[in-house]
Amino acid sequence: MKRVLSVIVASVLSMSMATNVFAVQIVSNMKQLNAPSDAFVLERLGLVDTIFDKAAVTTAREEGTDLGKPGSFIGKIYFADASVDRSRLYLDGWEDVIEVGTDGGGCVEVYRTAADANRRSEYLGCFDGTILDSGSHQVYGTCVIRTSSKLTLEQQTALTGKVVNALAVQVIP
Numbered sequence: 001m002k003r004v005l006s007v008i009v010a011s012v013l014s015m016s017m018a019t020n021v022f023a024v025q026i027v028s029n030m031k032q033l034n035a036p037s038d039a040f041v042l043e044r045l046g047l048v049d050t051i052f053d054k055a056a057v058t059t060a061r062e063e064g065t066d067l068g069k070p071g072s073f074i075g076k077i078y079f080a081d082a083s084v085d086r087s088r089l090y091l092d093g094w095e096d097v098i099e100v101g102t103d104g105g106g107c108v109e110v111y112r113t114a115a116d117a118n119r120r121s122e123y124l125g126c127f128d129g130t131i132l133d134s135g136s137h138q139v140y141g142t143c144v145i146r147t148s149s150k151l152t153l154e155q156q157t158a159l160t161g162k163v164v165n166a167l168a169v170q171v172i173p
Helices: 002-031 038-045 097-104 114-125 153-168
Strands: 051-056 075-081 105-110 137-140 143-147
Touching: 038 051, 038 075, 038 105, 038 153, 051 097, 075 097, 097 105, 105 153, 114 137, 114 143, 137 153, 143 153
Parallel strands: none
Antiparallel strands: 051 075, 075 105, 105 143, 137 143
């Protein structure tokens, strides 16, 4: 009985250590999402098979933007997704992905802290289900992933999952 108990304790300890290693690996992956650069997000969005255009907002491009202001986003990358029915957008052909905005597919807003990202998501949540609803929004690290209200709920969920998976891809040196 004593020997069986020793084996059980050893097994639990080894599983616990394996779990701790896994937790450390998750934390190290999350560091990539601690205020990632525009270049990082742009590269990762390129891994999503349905995204066909993307661009980062800059202060030179967007006068009056809140880019970099305390509590606001430090990066904002809009993307166009093939799942969006273009006939549902008010377009004269294909405009710039930033001009079309979140309606064309979505965007990833990057914040300095997870608290700032959560505040933004809570703010967006105030409009959920109203005429001002801009689509889904999910916090991932210090990012808010937004998808178009022109997509069905299932499409929004699927696209959010693709973007999360792309952002979470581990870089192998």
